[in-house]
Amino acid sequence: MKRISRFRRHKAAAPLLLIFALLGIGGTFSVASATTANEMSAVERSTLIEEGRQIFLKGCSSCHGLNAEGVSVAPSLIGVGAASVDFQVGTGRMPMADMSTQAMRKAPVYNDEEVAALAAYVASLAPGPEIPGMELLNFERDGSTAEGGELFRNNCAMCHNFAGQGGALTQGKYAPTVMGVLPKHIYEAMVTGPQAMPVFNDKTITPEEKLSIIKWIKSAEAEPNLGGASLGRVGPVTEGLLAWTLGLGLLIGVAVWLATKAK
Amino acid sequence: MSSQLEPIKDPGLPAHVHRKTDTDPKAADRAERQVAAMFGISALGTVLLIISYVFIPDDVFVFIPIMGNQNAHQLGLGLGMAIALFFIGLGAIHWAKTLMPDQEVVMQRHEFRSPEQDRKDFVDTVKEGAASSGLGRRSLIKRSLGAALGLSALSPILLLRDLGPLPGPEQKKTNWKSGTYLVTDPGDRRIKASDLEVGSVAQVMPEFADPKDRHLDDIAKDALLLIRLRPSEFNLEPDRLAMTHEGIIAFSKICSHMGCAVALYEQTTKHLLCPCHQSTFDVTRAAKVIFGPAARPLPQLDITVDDEGYLIARKPFSEPVGPSFWGREKS
């Protein structure tokens, strides 16, 4: 019995859609896949680093210092590695728009080439975690959903919630949702520990285990609503709200109608 | 009630206003058709339920705006059932409202208190009965009966004694012993101190010869959180500092407040947060409580490394882990 094993579209789906679809049509969410970087020569690499340095001087040095040594408002980037840059800049967290709040995910300011150049520059300052290559990130092949779920609940759910929807931290900080994040960015977050997030070493959570976590996250992301609208997958709070508003609200509505005299 | 003279006289029940269905046979027929239509819709709901049960496999998903991808089987069953039931109710109520006589009826109420004589007789009977039994006079009977009844209530308490064992030393002990290896959870791999870099955390358990022997009872006490800081970041008493190893500090993951897993570690602030009741612990100060309802720091485990550099416990926990209880000594 593997009835829920794959969430395929059935041939009856089209007519059913006509029956059920109340308004409009559905859209699908597709995850853009990142392009793989090819091997490059030393010359190409040094031009890339120089390119990155120029971008850094223009866009980053005012906070992180001319040599990325860090100043009071922003940390040193020496030794953070290319993975950290790829995560922070690639997810739009850096450059920060507003220093008063936590760096949040937004549309990236730099394009893929510029991010690669910046990463190469920062990586050239001192060794650090590298950007995981596409061949490493084959989570569909190397990961296990069930094991990933256990690892996620053990290591991630306390901040990011049981379904990866994110949650509150102290003093207004928060753990963001992990839904819709590129696999490489999830991987980079685990190895670099961005913002308040701690680092998850390769020895305590092996690369294979990390892929399992990613596989589970992607499975949770793709999982359709098995029991009706998800209500945000945040637990009983929204359920209680709906029970009072829609549930008791509807019933009181009918009760009022019931108790009014017919004309 | 005399002081409460009603300033405005009770105008009495308003006159009954006839409904359209009372006066117009056509309206009544229309109402009948409406009721029948509602019952008809209900029947369609049951048909939908049957169709969904028999013909829609449970791995079909349809997209519905706002709600997202829905399981068609579940949705069909549920909506079918909802329609079937809801419209029976709607029809019945509409029927009652439009076609059943809606003249309001007045029913008289009577005071519950019986007529004076009856009440007096009743009270007297009770008193007489009590007196003739001698309950008041024969205090020996009264007292011994009370004692016997009270004592007999002990038997269920006594018989429930075997619900569980009495609290024993295991209440205050964990599986952490001197020399126990720290292993990853899940994975059960030993950890070297060098495996952890600054800013990292690891969820660990004590090593079991056979990890299959590790049950929830063990996890409930043994779960440990390992955090690595720069040694300079600590602000610890010397004895507590000695319990760390090269910046690696180990705390019980079981909250000292109500036993939830405390594991929200913020690398930036070095704070640990419990998601259940938001107790916040400062890792640099031996998990001192800095916010929330917890009253005690998380117990710290004394750790070191063996000859090969694997992390081991130097000593068991010096205090019970988890929430407080009466018999827990002050630590």
Add this chain to the structure above:
Amino acid sequence: MTVEAKLGQVANYVDERTGAAAFLKKSLKKVFPDHWSFLLGEVALYSFVILLLSGTFLTFWFDPSMREVVYEGAYQPLEGVKMSAAYASALHISFEVRGGLLMRQIHHWAALIFMAAIVAHLLRVFFTGAFRKPREGNWIIGVGLLTLGIVEGFLGYSLPDDLLSGTGIRIAEAIIQAIPVVGSYLSYFAFGGVFPGELFIPRIYIVHVLLLPGAFLALITVHLMLVWYQKHTQYPGPGRTEKNVVGYQLMPMYMAKAGGFFFIVFGVTAFLAAVASINPIWLYGPYTPAQISAGSQPDWYMGWLDGLVRMAPPIETYFFGYTVSWNILIPGLIIPGILFTGMALYPFIESWITGDKREHHLLDRPRNAPNRTALGAMSLTFMMVTLINGGNDLIATHFDLSINQIMWGTRFGVLILPPLAFIITKRLCLSLQRADRELVLHGRETGRLLRMPSGEFVEVHEPISPEKAFILTSHEQMPALDLPAVDARGVKRAGALKNKLRARLSKANAEAVPKVSVEDLKEIENH
């Protein structure tokens, strides 16, 4: 044969075997007043029936065992995961029993609506004074049902043994352990040893499906029999007095309406279960004590308790070397204990304050009992503040606040806002009384202006209907109790302090805007 004739035969058949004709005839002619707020209790009753039906369905497959199994069911993301048989069977119901998930969701939604309806019903009864003599006993039964409902609901969502429910049990265990002297013993007895053991789920299962439903059935039966026997209360209005009930007879009007309403409640519950997911246990994962999810909250009716525990001050003291966890005892046992005891005793407290020992069948308009209404508003405010803190983490992330701010806000709020709500509500009630008085004396403002011969403009007031005027003036205004500290012979009475307190409360309770009197009306006429 016509339907009427057939039913007549049935009635005859029943009477020949029971001799209950007189009683049944009276019962069928029983009159029930019609008002939407009288249906809130019915929602609770019907939800209970839905809970029994859907719950029975679930028991056919649920395996209340904490035996460890390896999952091999239809939900692939958990395949091969170790879990309890209880959790595995709950997953089986959700994914392999057709309609099982729908039934699980109906059961859970019905539970939430059951509790919501009980609370709404309780508020209606409280604010209208329906608990007064002769209904004090039924009020206490109602408070008992509310308490049982909270416990039953908690046990229910603990049964599937998922990560969230296990966390709830863990917290319950901490509360049990915190009870002075016997805490550890009680916890060991409940769990059959250390937490979590292997006995707790089977034990609470039998409590959840047999013991408490049995208690519910017994209490609900008594609750309804008392309503039946004492007859329903009614709102004041023309033709409605303390001595009568105005409404529709049971047969056929009320039967059709109440019977129809059962299907409405069932239908709405099924609708919610069809369109909205509730307690997606497969996402939570199996319980293990080392895991936790951000935003772990109980169901809504426990939310206030959780919020209270969160805001508690971190106090633990030692008593001859023994630990007393005030941070758990105060919010977890002492405050709920005081609240529920106070609630159960309220009818007696109120009648002690007013000295009113008469029967009441006409309901109060909330504004005409300002103290009671204010007290209700105060309790509601307390509950709301604590409930908000129970969801502070979600509120923080959704409204860009910090949990620390909300925590401090509610810590102060829980002390300041309820008394404030009391004062404001009382003032509001008195203002509304004043408005009622104005309305009776001077009529309704029409908005039409009239120019007087003197050139002055006045607004035309239209007298209100006699029915309306009657409703606004028919209530009773009780004077404060006269409780002199000394008796007629100048001797100090016993219990002077108690008397003083009673006199003060009575005085505060009697505060009102005098309703329109006969003299007032005469004066108006003379103008």
